Amino acid sequence: PSALREVPIEIPAVRWDDIGGMHSVKQALQEAVEWPHKAQSAMSRLGAQPPRGVLLFGPPGCSKTLLARAVASEARLNFLAVKGGELVSKYVGESEKAIAGLFARARSTAPSIIFFDELDGLVGSRGGPEAGGGGTAGMSERLLSQLLTEMDGLLERGGVTVLAATNRPDCLDPALLRPGRFDRLIHVPLPDRDARVEILRVQLRCCPVAADVDVELLAVRTAGYSGADLAAVVREAGLAALEEDLGAEQVAMRHFETALRLVAPSVQPSTNM
Numbered sequence: 001p002s003a004l005r006e007v008p009i010e011i012p013a014v015r016w017d018d019i020g021g022m023h024s025v026k027q028a029l030q031e032a033v034e035w036p037h038k039a040q041s042a043m044s045r046l047g048a049q050p051p052r053g054v055l056l057f058g059p060p061g062c063s064k065t066l067l068a069r070a071v072a073s074e075a076r077l078n079f080l081a082v083k084g085g086e087l088v089s090k091y092v093g094e095s096e097k098a099i100a101g102l103f104a105r106a107r108s109t110a111p112s113i114i115f116f117d118e119l120d121g122l123v124g125s126r127g128g129p130e131a132g133g134g135g136t137a138g139m140s141e142r143l144l145s146q147l148l149t150e151m152d153g154l155l156e157r158g159g160v161t162v163l164a165a166t167n168r169p170d171c172l173d174p175a176l177l178r179p180g181r182f183d184r185l186i187h188v189p190l191p192d193r194d195a196r197v198e199i200l201r202v203q204l205r206c207c208p209v210a211a212d213v214d215v216e217l218l219a220v221r222t223a224g225y226s227g228a229d230l231a232a233v234v235r236e237a238g239l240a241a242l243e244e245d246l247g248a249e250q251v252a253m254r255h256f257e258t259a260l261r262l263v264a265p266s267v268q269p270s271t272n273m
């Protein structure tokens with residue numbers, strides 16, 4: 001038995017509508033992931049090559065994971081998600097076996113998506129700082145080459161899409177970004193004002209708000225906030241309403257004021273890539 005857990009297979013239940021803003025990212029994902037599954041013959045008729053692997057990159061908390069789940073859900077693809085570090089084993093050969101097993105399961109459950117969250121944690125740069133001393137460097141080298149072999153092997157088969165996300169594209173081994181590997185890069189940026197309005201509307205769906213709550217104004221006042229930060233603001237506003245009155249039935253603008261004082265943007269402007 002392997003020391004590494006088997007990756008569960010699911011079709012997630014996230015709709016495009018559950019993700020505020022990000023319209024061009026959704027469009028790019030549909031083209032890169034959904035079309036090759038749905039319109040294979042049309043694509044080959046026009047000589048359009050689907051990307052082999054798709055990499056979502058951008059600051060944390062900006063919906064990369066949600067987007068991956070949504071594209072699987074909307075295209076009805078089986079979804080096998082792994083976090084970078086989860087496949088890393090200290091036992092020689094285990095990680096490579098886990099990767100091979102993962103791709104085998106994806107092929108047997110095709111049409112499917114393998115999603116590597118935090119790809120940098122799986123395979124950092126070979127020369128990079130996390131390669132560290134001898135043992136670790138050797139391990140990530142073998143893991144990387146196993147991953148590349150599996151991706152190259154998908155060439156003829158179709159039916160399996162490889163999707164990955166990272167906050168640190170600069171830490172990835174350049175071999176991963178060559179043609180035929182992760183050859184479609186999609187930037188998932190911090191939300192702009194319009195996107196923040198949409199994200200807040202999504203997050204306020206289940207939150208009864210008082211008439212004085214001005215979502216447009218909240219969007220103006222949350223420049224630099226990620227989607228995850230906005231979720232925290234909504235959560236804190238709800239808590240502030242309850243703190244004031246345990247019987248509260250609505251969240252008012254003053255509760256959002258309190259929340260804005262408590263929740264600061266988590267992403268430094270310089271890391272918006």
Ligand code: ATP
Pocket residue numbers: 018019020021022059060061062063064065066067165166167199202203226227228229231
């Ligand atoms: P990380 O890099 O930290 O893994 P991520 O980019 O994968 O982050 P998610 O995990 O998808 O981000 O988002 C975190 C949470 O933030 C989501 O579960 C959701 O509650 C909220 N969120 C982020 N972006 C959006 C959005 N565009 N619309 C609605 N909710 C969002």
